[in-house]
Amino acid sequence: MTANYSILIVDDEDDYREMFSLILKEKGYHAYKAACVKDAKEIIKNNKVDMVITDLIMKNETGMELLHWVKNYNTEIGIIMVTAYGTVETAVQAIQDGAYNYFIKSNDPSTLLLDIERFLQLKELKIENSLLKNQNKEISMLESDNVNMKNIIDICNKVAKSNLSVLILGESGVGKEVIARYIHEKSERNSSPFIPVNCQEYSEGVLESELFGHEKGAFTGAIKQKIGKFEEASHGTLFLDEIADISLNTQVKLLRILEDKTITRVGGNKKINIDVRLISATNQNIHEYIKNGILREDFLYRVNGIIINVPPLRERPEDIEKFITFFIKKFEIELKKKIEYIDEKTMEFLKNYHYPGNIRELKNIIERLMVLAEGNIICFNDTKNYIQYTEKSILNFNNSLKDARSQFEVEFIKSKIQKCEGNLSKAAIMLNISKRQLNNKILEYNLRDWINSLKRG
Template structure:
């Protein structure tokens, strides 16, 4: 954590700058210095620091004036005031103005180190709390497997986790690409957080702001400064799902960021260094996208250092009993229903169905069966209608999957009275993806 924590030492005496810099760098912190309040503010405009260690008495702008300017411009940066014995009252005043604490010159440097650790721990706690909230949503997915194909995927993922190489995950919708991305992050040595971004769910302008951040007033609606996902993932992993949907204009900016490890917020030309692991995923045919000019070939080569293909659920049927049991238990708890029996026809269907929507579809089917169950029994009558339909027997696999997907989308839309927000949430896809499917399958339903 120390290696990602940046401190700016501000003192008009070079000797003190050098002493503090030496002590704090020995503790593993990233340290820079400034000889005046004015120079410190200039550096803070160009670069983000977690903590400013400022001398109270300096020529020109003193420590308290510097503190006020920092708090006015950026409430996230903490300040510790350094003072002599005769100015403790002023140091106490600084705390009232928003300083984290103060340190008395000539005291044991260990006291200063302990104060800085408190600041560091607060920053760590803030992003860990946010991470826990996000990762709790992802709990309930399984990584264990009885499938040789999936075991090979996990072996490659485990080896890849030990490096910082870019990883490109491919596979059909619903196979669990984000699960594998998180698995890689958790096995890595990176102490930062896992930050996922769905490139298809956001418009071009919103996606650029989401990734790179923006300065206050940089565009209409930018009422405050925003830290982008690149900065948020600093020290950790940035996962870009559905990267095949990323607009060309952002692909160019992304390629530059990957090559230089430097980004700029929208509305700023201040370079910001980032250190992160980069994982991308898609269910698209990227070679076809490159041929059509929808995706840059140079970016494809840059992100495709270690390719990982996740097999669809129909290619790992050995795992179906385990997944079925897991989701039954999961939704029993969530719906507060006790399931005593699953009819044989239901279990036969769950074990033999091809699941064109993969794990996501299996999860949705089981959730539906439990919600509709009566008296603790999951009955055949609540199975999706297509499981009994003989019209699939003469179709190719592609035709079969498309027909099943169309039926499932139509039934979901009807269940939610054509409310596309609720339907897309239930299906586990974005609203934009749902509209694309409605258009692709010529779905025309009326209330």
């Protein structure tokens, strides 16, 4: 844990700075050193600092000045005041002003290390609690100023009171799982589990084992009995994401299970009663999938008690600024990095970018910008460097929105494939989609000849 934390030592005496630095580094902490308050402020502005250990009395300045500045700059930074016996009273005043504790120079350094460890453990606990709260706050992302989204939330509130199966449609990254969780939280099943399964991640046999469970010895490697997701979601909600990627054979089994409300574990013969609410999602064109024989029509009718179409982020521009603020706060907690300012040009750029990857892409962009930002400011030049398509490129689209999106996707996909020298598996990872989805895009945009020429060239 210590390697994740950075501590700043502020003391005008070289010997003390070096001594404290060696002690901290020996324990695995990253240590910064400053000889004066001015240098300390610069280090804090330009680096992630978790704690400050500062001398109380220095030449022509005091640690109290630094304490007050730090507490005004970032309340998450802990401060331990280092003092001599004659200034203990002032050190106690420092605690009243926001310092975590004080350390007397002549004392055993192990007491200082103990205080550091206690503060950081407390900080870690606060972060964990904030992350847990943040998971629930993701549902608050559904608070929208967009008319279509408001209608969707109204439908979700009504649907939640029933046991109807729900099919959520929408492009990748629009927040389909967030919608599913919202329905669960608003339902009478909210005290029971919400179990998500990404069907795209598993082969046919593995998916059936995941969903239905298996008995010991059912197949090679089945060394013990496994409870499936249907059983895990008992009295709660089972969320099947990317449902269009389920094989026809498994669709038949699921159809029978949903009608009979019983499952049989793989390798077993005992019927187990189930009580789950099913919510499914896909980013595919379900009517095309039925037409092409990829999706069974009777299976679709069984899972689409009600269909919810989630609009892409580009169709709800009034919500973008709120998402930016949300993700900055989220990553301030996770990255332990405070963002004080985003310049107007950056904000304007982010609000006008058309996000082919939707909310997920916006989330990734904000995280990337925060990781790479110098100090506590996000600047426009950073944004231009880390977003693949520039504002100029977007403004140059003269066609319809659909054509512009297709043109963007083609160029974006080609750039990733080219960067991976034609390796589609690597390109799919970079694009954050499955290889199957990438192949579908290659087929849709007739890129096969281009890829072959790329490999030959």
